[in-house]
Structure formats: structure tokens, C-alpha cells
Amino acid sequence: MARSSLTREEVLDTAGALVKRHGPQALTMRALAAELGTAVTSIYWHVGNRESLLDALVERTVQEMGILRPAGRTPAARIVSVARGLRRELRARPHLIAMVHERGLTERMFLPAQQALVHEVHAAGLRGARAAAAVRAVQFQTVGFLLVERNRERSPVQSPGEGDLWTASTADDDPALARALARPADPDRLFADSVRALVEGLLAGPVQQGSRRGTGMRGRETAE
């Protein structure tokens, strides 16, 4: 009653704060209305429905993320830096990842970073379709990693889990590996190492179908 002119901005602000504090599932129309001090139905006039409210919220947060500044001396290092920067930005908004994912907007989320990656891939000497493939490979890996990582964080204790599986006896004579896999993964390091390895592989070999070099080994020889 004693409420002066509810605005669309105010609805989005309050909805955003609610998600930030208690997660997306806490954003019910009734809870939002209570927070705003209005009737539930007023919200509908300003944002349509819950679906488009979430759309607007995601869109807004994605734009807040801003542009990433690549750092490093080599193109490879700068590509890794873009990936790490994106991960940092997204991890600062933990609920956003799930929301973007649920709404099928991961692609949209990555667009700003894509341009930076193109620049670096060019600097590394890749052109055309191969450059595009490299950009997309890094893009998929980065976003994919984030999704898996978030998933693990929310995941309950599982049985059987890696810890149960990798008792010393399971790994054929490599107790160090068994210990490493029984421990929870260190995501920061795993991410850095993975991106580094991927970029290394992308910049080194031709990324083309049927290429012999693609799956070849450059490390050490092994028995068949």
C-alpha cells in the first residue's frame, strides 16, 4: 500500500540480491514479492514472468563481467590467462554458472572472451578454420571445466567414490597415483595444467581430421 512506484530495475536488483544470498531456487515469485513489499502479481506487470525475469538477470550479470585483459609474454601464456580470467570472473558469481547453464546461455556468456582469444590465436600464427577450431576448443574446455567443477562442489559424498576405489591395491604398482586419485582434485592447478596442455597441443600440431601427427606421441616410446 505505502509503496511508491515499483520499477523494473528495482525488481531485478532485489531478485539479483536474493539469488546471490540464497541461490536460484530461493527466487520464488512469492519470496521476491515479500522482499519487495508488493503483491506477487505486481511483479508480473514489470517483468512478464519468472522465465523472462531470469533471462534479464543473466543478461545483466553477463554484461557486468566486462572485458578480460590478457597477460603474459607468449600467445600461449596469454590464451591461458584469458581462460583463467574467465574462470575467476565466473567463480566470483557462483550461482550465475548454474543459471546460465540451465538457461542454455553458456555460449552467450563466452562471447566477450572469444574476441580476445581470436587475437591471441592469430598472434600464435594460426589462421582461418584452424584458428577457429583452436578458439572453440579453449572455449569449450574452459566452460566445461567450470561446469564440472561447480558440479563437484555441490556433489554429495558419493559411494563408491574415488577415495574408495583407489586404495593402494587397485592401481597396478603405482601407489603414488593411487594416493593422488584418492585425494580430492586441486581445481586451480588442474585447470591451469589442462588449459596449458591443450593450448600446447593446439599450437603445436595441425588440428585436422585424418592427420597422422594429431594422435602421435612425442614423449617416450612404449610397447604396443
Next chain:
Amino acid sequence: MARSSLTREEVLDTAGALVKRHGPQALTMRALAAELGTAVTSIYWHVGNRESLLDALVERTVQEMGILRPAGRTPAARIVSVARGLRRELRARPHLIAMVHERGLTERMFLPAQQALVHEVHAAGLRGARAAAAVRAVQFQTVGFLLVERNRERSPVQSPGEGDLWTASTADDDPALARALARPADPDRLFADSVRALVEGLLAGPVQQGSRRGTGMRGRETAE
């Protein structure tokens, strides 16, 4: 009324069929009861609640997936083959990925493949913590790729999308790249290329923090 002994198995079977046909969101307790021809509350006696019903469903399907047989002449090729096999299995059960993801069980899903990967990484000459890191890198990349891929498939037409962004003028003098990024990605090929590049990078360089070689370029030189 004329219903003879509802069993837990029957509940799971019917729930599974319902998910397969109409997706997880169609699995409501009331719809399931209607399908089974029982009262809603009977289901609770057999499976506890919706949460544990989904748990059981996921667990069951994960076990159905069975063991993957690596193929290829080199360890690198066989690692790629494990990743591709896992992707194939999961893509044959499109709703499973989302369900497993929502329930934080991606890790559980990957356990069978993990053992195969350890074997191949050993064959490639990696041991201990480095081998473990390589296994996890492939694991995260594969599952992450699947999540992103599924997400894109469900994703609505987006604006601005990659198509709008990569008109010829945007890419600095690389029209072939612009065209490639404007087209939708070819997931099969992108996946194969990405895993190949990652594995190549993992087997080639030491995966350790602070290593100079890790981010180094082996391709061509570029201006800073």
C-alpha cells in the same frame, strides 16, 4: 484396486521410460502414479521420495553403460578412444547427462572409464601424481565437453550470437576464421580435435607448476 503387488523394479522401469520419452521434468510423482495405475502415495513406500527415486534411476543407468574397450595402436590413440566411447555412450542417453549433472554425480559416472585411462596413461610412461593429473584432465575435459554440448543443443537462438558477431568485418583480415566462427560448431570433430590436442600436450610436456616448458611455444615464433 485390481493391481497386483507393485515392485520397486516396476517403479524404476516406468520412471525410466517416462524420462526417456518426455524428459526428467515430466517425471512427477502424480504422472508416475497414473502411469503405474496406483495411488501416488504407494510410490513413496517403495522408493522413499522423488529425490531417491532419481538417485536410483541414475545409478542404474550408469551401471548399464558398461565397460569401454580402448582401441588404437598408441596409448594416445587409446586415450582418445576411451573419451570418444564415453561420449558415445552418454549421447545415447541424452537425458541422463542433465540428470547426472543436476544431482552432482558426474564423478560417479566417470569411474568406470577412469580405470581404463589409468592403464593407458601408464602405458604412455607417466607415473604417480603426473599420471593422476593427466587422467583427471581428460576426465574433466570429456565430461565438461558433454555438458557444454548438451547445453548448446537445448539453447535457444541467441542474440547477439556468434553468427551476428563474426561478420567479415569483425575479424581483423581473416575472413575464413570469421566464416568458421559464424557457422555452428561441428561437435564430433571439435571433440576429437580437442581431446587429441590435450592428450598430446599432456604426454609431451611435464605437467607441473612453475615449469617453463609448460606454457612455452613449440610452433612458430611470433612478435611479442
Next chain:
DNA sequence: ACCTGAACACCGTTCAAGT
């Protein structure tokens, strides 16, 4: 143009009561 309460058609879950 903006806000309201009542009402509708859904949910998952509990529980006392049946056999």
C-alpha cells in the same frame, strides 16, 4: 499506467487408516 486479492491448476510429502 500500475497495483491488488482471489482463484486455478499444479507440485512433493505426511499421515492416519485400511487390508
Next chain:
DNA sequence: ACCTGAACACCGTTCAAGT
């Protein structure tokens, strides 16, 4: 041991009615 209907506390959304 297994099944049932009634009831509870939630949802998102619509709509006629207010100002």
C-alpha cells in the same frame, strides 16, 4: 507388508477489479 485418500504447504500464473 503394502496400499489408500485426505490434507498440508507450497508453486507459477491468470484475471477481473480497483485506482
